[in-house]
Amino acid sequence: MQANFHTDTARLITDIRYEFDVDNFIETGTNVGETAEWASEYFDQVTTIEMDDELHAQATNERGHLDNIEFVKGKSQDELPTIVQELEEPAVFHLDAHCGGKWLDSAGDTSANAEFTECPVLDELEALSLSDHDHFVFIDDARVFTSPRREPFDMDDWPGIQEISHTVEALNEDYHILIYVDEIIIVPPFATEFVRERIRTYKTENRDQSNRFKRYVMNKVWQHASLSGPVQDV
Numbered sequence: 001m002q003a004n005f006h007t008d009t010a011r012l013i014t015d016i017r018y019e020f021d022v023d024n025f026i027e028t029g030t031n032v033g034e035t036a037e038w039a040s041e042y043f044d045q046v047t048t049i050e051m052d053d054e055l056h057a058q059a060t061n062e063r064g065h066l067d068n069i070e071f072v073k074g075k076s077q078d079e080l081p082t083i084v085q086e087l088e089e090p091a092v093f094h095l096d097a098h099c100g101g102k103w104l105d106s107a108g109d110t111s112a113n114a115e116f117t118e119c120p121v122l123d124e125l126e127a128l129s130l131s132d133h134d135h136f137v138f139i140d141d142a143r144v145f146t147s148p149r150r151e152p153f154d155m156d157d158w159p160g161i162q163e164i165s166h167t168v169e170a171l172n173e174d175y176h177i178l179i180y181v182d183e184i185i186i187v188p189p190f191a192t193e194f195v196r197e198r199i200r201t202y203k204t205e206n207r208d209q210s211n212r213f214k215r216y217v218m219n220k221v222w223q224h225a226s227l228s229g230p231v232q233d234v
Contacts, residue, residue: 003038004031005094005140006181008202013092014042015198016136020191022092026083028076028124029097029140033059033069039094040066047083049076049097077123081130090133090188095124096140099153118157121145125167134172134188139164142184 003010016022025043027036030050036059039046046069050056056073063069072079076097099118117123121139128135139145145164148155159167164184168175174189180199187195 004035005138005183008181008199008206009138009183010038011202012180012185012195012198013039013094013136013138016092016191016195017042019194020090022090022136024087024089024091025094026080026091027094027096028080028120029095030059030071031055031096033063033071035094035096036069036071037063037066040069043092044068046070047072049074049079049083051075051097075117075120077117077120077127080124080127084127084131087131087133087135090135093124093128093135093137094140095121095137097121097124098141098144098158118154119159121164122159122167125164125171129171134175134190135186136188136191137184137186139184139186140182142179142182145184146179 003013013025017025023044025039025046027039027046027048030036030048032055033048036046036048048059048069049072050059051074053073056071060071064071072083076095097120125137128137142161145159145161149158161179161184165177168177168186172188176187176189176192176195178185178187178195178199185195
């Protein structure tokens with residue numbers, strides 16, 4: 001089962017899970033449950049929150065048989081505080097409850113939008129202050145927090161990266177914040193060096209794979225053109 005995010009994000013989450021023995025994965029924005037199902041293969045307990053009736057029903061109908069997933073129906077900003085307070089150890093959070101997909105048509109429409117916040121990420125982060133533990137946090141779609149959102153989204157309902165950073169600093173000034181493959185990654189101080197080194201390794205591997213592919217393509221081009229000798233490493 002593939003998670004609904006970049007391969008390197010999945011690698012980093014699983015590396016964190018085993019390096020620091022993190023048993024719990026908590027997701028906001030279940031959608032149809034693809035990411036929750038992926039996480040259930042690695043984590044002892046998965047909790048996922050979805051406010052939409054149809055998406056929640058589809059996720060539970062298709063994946064409700066997975067015993068280590070708890071499907072919670074409700075708004076993430078309402079449900080997350082209780083979940084956070086019950087944690088007895090650090091967890092991995094994947095925050096993806098911000099507006100998109102089927103909600104796009106009602107984005108920016110105050111009348112249609114009254115029942116939900118387009119982007120509850122600041123409330124979600126502030127819920128972490130109720131915990132005695134320092135957690136790993138992945139905020140999906142990092143790109144949407146680096147500049148104003150396009151229409152029809154309500155620009156004022158989406159925090160910028162600076163506001164997110166200030167909220168995180170208020171939780172713990174020693175948290176480390178990175179942006180990698182469309183995720184804002186918030187790392188507790190005890191894991192900063194590990195996460196930095198893992199991302200550095202992924203980047204190096206990706207570069208090497210890209211270079212090998214480029215050499216492969218150029219070799220084929222040269223062979224087709226009957227040129228002498230393969231492309232050499234430099």
